[in-house]
Amino acid sequence: MEQLGHPQELFLTNICSTIELDLIVGNVSARYIEPSKEMPIVGHRDFFYKFIYNCSDGSFTQIPRERLQRSHDRLAPDHCPVCVIVAEREEELVPQKIHHGVAWHGAKYHVHDTIMIKAQEGPCHIGQILHIHFPQSDYEDSVSVRVKLFGRIDKLGLRPAEELKDGRHLFVTQDEMTIPLSSVIGQCQVYVRASVPELEAWLEMSPYHFYACYSFPSLNVTSWNHRHRLEPRDLLVCRYCAAEDLAEWNHSQKFLKKHKPLRALDPFAGSGAFGLGMEESGCVKVTHAVEISPSASKTMKANSPDTVVYNQCSNLVLREAIRADAGFVVERLKKIDLIGNDHDHDNEEDPYIPPPPKPEDIDCIIAGFPCQPHSRLNMFVKANDRKSNLMLNVLSWVDFMQPKYCFFENVRGFLSFSLKARQAGLYRVKGGIAMGGLKFLIRAMTDMNYQVRFGILQAAHYGAPQIRVRFFMVAAKYGSPLPELPQPTHDFPFVDSLEIKLPVGHHIRPIWTRTGYAPHRFVTIDDAISDLPRFDWVNPRPPTDPARRQEERERARTIPLKKCKKDRPWCGYSGRDVPYKHDPTTALQKWCRQEPSKDLQHYTRTYEPIKVERVVNIPMEANADYRRLRPDLWEWHFANPSSAIARAGFKPGLYGRVDKDRWFQATVTNIDPTAKQSRVLNPYCKRIFTVRELARSQGFPDKFVFYAENDHVVTMHRQIGNAVAWPVAIAIGRELKKVLIKMWLKDREEAIEVE
Numbered sequence: 001m002e003q004l005g006h007p008q009e010l011f012l013t014n015i016c017s018t019i020e021l022d023l024i025v026g027n028v029s030a031r032y033i034e035p036s037k038e039m040p041i042v043g044h045r046d047f048f049y050k051f052i053y054n055c056s057d058g059s060f061t062q063i064p065r066e067r068l069q070r071s072h073d074r075l076a077p078d079h080c081p082v083c084v085i086v087a088e089r090e091e092e093l094v095p096q097k098i099h100h101g102v103a104w105h106g107a108k109y110h111v112h113d114t115i116m117i118k119a120q121e122g123p124c125h126i127g128q129i130l131h132i133h134f135p136q137s138d139y140e141d142s143v144s145v146r147v148k149l150f151g152r153i154d155k156l157g158l159r160p161a162e163e164l165k166d167g168r169h170l171f172v173t174q175d176e177m178t179i180p181l182s183s184v185i186g187q188c189q190v191y192v193r194a195s196v197p198e199l200e201a202w203l204e205m206s207p208y209h210f211y212a213c214y215s216f217p218s219l220n221v222t223s224w225n226h227r228h229r230l231e232p233r234d235l236l237v238c239r240y241c242a243a244e245d246l247a248e249w250n251h252s253q254k255f256l257k258k259h260k261p262l263r264a265l266d267p268f269a270g271s272g273a274f275g276l277g278m279e280e281s282g283c284v285k286v287t288h289a290v291e292i293s294p295s296a297s298k299t300m301k302a303n304s305p306d307t308v309v310y311n312q313c314s315n316l317v318l319r320e321a322i323r324a325d326a327g328f329v330v331e332r333l334k335k336i337d338l339i340g341n342d343h344d345h346d347n348e349e350d351p352y353i354p355p356p357p358k359p360e361d362i363d364c365i366i367a368g369f370p371c372q373p374h375s376r377l378n379m380f381v382k383a384n385d386r387k388s389n390l391m392l393n394v395l396s397w398v399d400f401m402q403p404k405y406c407f408f409e410n411v412r413g414f415l416s417f418s419l420k421a422r423q424a425g426l427y428r429v430k431g432g433i434a435m436g437g438l439k440f441l442i443r444a445m446t447d448m449n450y451q452v453r454f455g456i457l458q459a460a461h462y463g464a465p466q467i468r469v470r471f472f473m474v475a476a477k478y479g480s481p482l483p484e485l486p487q488p489t490h491d492f493p494f495v496d497s498l499e500i501k502l503p504v505g506h507h508i509r510p511i512w513t514r515t516g517y518a519p520h521r522f523v524t525i526d527d528a529i530s531d532l533p534r535f536d537w538v539n540p541r542p543p544t545d546p547a548r549r550q551e552e553r554e555r556a557r558t559i560p561l562k563k564c565k566k567d568r569p570w571c572g573y574s575g576r577d578v579p580y581k582h583d584p585t586t587a588l589q590k591w592c593r594q595e596p597s598k599d600l601q602h603y604t605r606t607y608e609p610i611k612v613e614r615v616v617n618i619p620m621e622a623n624a625d626y627r628r629l630r631p632d633l634w635e636w637h638f639a640n641p642s643s644a645i646a647r648a649g650f651k652p653g654l655y656g657r658v659d660k661d662r663w664f665q666a667t668v669t670n671i672d673p674t675a676k677q678s679r680v681l682n683p684y685c686k687r688i689f690t691v692r693e694l695a696r697s698q699g700f701p702d703k704f705v706f707y708a709e710n711d712h713v714v715t716m717h718r719q720i721g722n723a724v725a726w727p728v729a730i731a732i733g734r735e736l737k738k739v740l741i742k743m744w745l746k747d748r749e750e751a752i753e754v755e
């Protein structure tokens with residue numbers, strides 16, 4: 001496994017195969033080592049192991065007690081635990097008849113169960129099992145299932161405006177079809193609206209929860225008037241599964257009441273989105289956060305007032321935390337923005353940061369460690385970039401705090417980050433250990449006795465209206481169950497297998513990205529921002545052509561105009577009472593507006609008149625860009641054949657208008673119509689996106705307010721672009737909650753047995 005393990009470390013796998021006798025060279029001793037703080041001591045020709053490595057998802061997990069015991073208890077030929085597991089798995093592949101149903105792939109399906117069915121494209125189909133047919137003779141194919149199909153309200157074009165576009169809202173139909181059992185993806189729950197009293201909380205509990213209010217004669221709805229309102233008795237449910245779902249709901253409610261949230265530290269908090277998004281699960285609370293930028297740390301504090309925020313360098317806070325823990329006198333560090341500001345006594349703010357956190361205060365570390373040196377968008381790759389060392393800071397925090405859980409985020413480019421590389425030209429590095437960053441991270445975590453799994457997550461797969469891939473790692477201390485990576489809940493048509501090629505030759509695919517499997521459709525730009533107020537920038541040079549002037553005047557009747565002036569910090573609307581364009585029409589809009597915003601921050605940054613003029617002259621069509629501008633508005637580099645753009649074959653995108661029915665480009669820190677990621681023109685208005693629109697692209701709730709010195713919009717852009725997309729954080733939090741509830745139930749059971 002190259003540098004992934006200690007030179008004498010082995011990993012158990014789930015592979016067992018036969019080899020030729022003459023390939024055997026001799027005996028070695030390999031023994032299981034109980035994880036401890038010390039490095040294992042083994043003879044120089046011996047080996048040790050403490051983890052199972054799964055070569056299909058790249059995870060390193062602890063070895064279950066049963067597996068260690070099994071190899072001792074049983075005699076040959078049945079003593080191989082791997083073969084037992086493989087045999088069990090193979091057995092599950094054969095459908096087994098059970099009472100009122102069929103068991104297959106580790107799941108049970110009964111008559112009246114609601115199931116997800118593979119689709120050619122888009123989200124999966126959803127149906128209710130009417131009948132399960134087992135083959136009567138050898139001539140018949142395998143098991144087939146007769147289902148009644150549900151329709152999706154969000155896909156109905158004739159849905160009235162007051163009916164929310166909600167992926168969870170289904171309707172009952174009379175359409176039936178027969179499918180092979182192999183098309184069944186898994187179970188989901190569909191209930192009549194009136195039978196779920198706490199609908200919002202129940203929907204939040206699982207992406208596989210749906211509700212229905214109406215029935216229509218068929219999937220092909222021709223009139224909204226053909227609907228019938230459903231009563232709970234109109235939809236039969238499977239007794240077993242409904243009881244199970246209810247028990248799960250009760251456990252979840254009880255768990256949240258009895259179980260204090262894990263206390264989390266974020267050593268590179270930024271605006272805090274990663275941890276605060278995870279808080280939605282109810283099982284984590286960000287109690288401590290370090291953030292070096294004064295503005296971002298104020299944003300964090302304003303949006304999470306109970307969090308202890310350190311506006312300082314994470315290295316210095318760590319140093320003081322370690323010193324304090326060792327009993328030394330701690331130097332009181334000043335807040336970054338108040339250093340050298342001794343005379344400002346009008347300011348009531350305490351100039352010093354709070355006392356550092358102690359290991360017993362923290363259960364969990366959540367960190368998106370700064371990504372500049374790895375970002376593919378960043379041209380300035382430097383071999384000795386200090387920021388690449390911030391991983392060491394995170395790992396030192398882990399070593400010092402020994403938290404139960406860790407959650408890390410980084411850019412995808414982190415995977416191609418080499419260790420010990422040398423500078424080979426201004427923008428290029430050469431040599432070093434391939435994927436050294438990842439190897440170092442895994443090795444350090446497993447050496448500290450953490451189980452780990454990692455993968456590339458696509459934000460659009462979790463309901464963010466944005467294409468954004470990031471690297472994530474989840475780690476759990478030996479003894480705590482390791483959460484899964486969340487699987488896609490939203491079908492996203494952009495093809496990317498999110499595969500990781502490990503340097504040891506394994507291709508891991510921890511995320512299932514195939515289209516037709518996820519329960520919901522992706523969220524569009526229109527879904528995300530159509531309810532925010534419209535406004536145009538004033539054209540700094542009104543057109544001379546009377547027809548076009550008339551056109552502009554017409555447009556101004558419905559869409560207000562705002563002057564975009566370079567000497568002002570922003571252009572648009574600010575404050576708590578900014579009226580929305582309309583009530584929420586989609587699930588995301590409703591979610592974002594659950595709580596009122598103290599400041600909608602629905603404003604753009606400002607530019608010099610020529611840039612404003614170019615923006616307002618881009619046609620109002622999707623994907624229109626600088627190529628549609630009149631030549632006199634071209635920038636030098638559009639027109640010059642030797643410019644970078646010209647040499648790149650006039651790449652589309654500069655001054656680009658987005659397509660409202662698609663998704664946002666990765667929201668980055670530099671929002672500008674001439675930046676690398678330059679499709680930033682609003683689909684309905686003659687201007688670029690506002691701060692609130694960009695926040696929506698990342699799934700921030702509207703109550704979240706960004707703080708920036710002097711209302712500097714670029715600073716807000718940076719906070720938004722650096723954040724973890726809120727829906728991804730929610731999905732990760734949900735996986736954590738699953739394992740915590742499981743562990744809590746198991747502990748409770750064991751406690752009862754002892755009594």
Ligand SMILES: [Zn+2]
Nearest residue numbers: 016080082083
């Ligand atoms: Zn075997």
Ligand SMILES: [Zn+2]
Nearest residue numbers: 110113238241
């Ligand atoms: Zn059932």
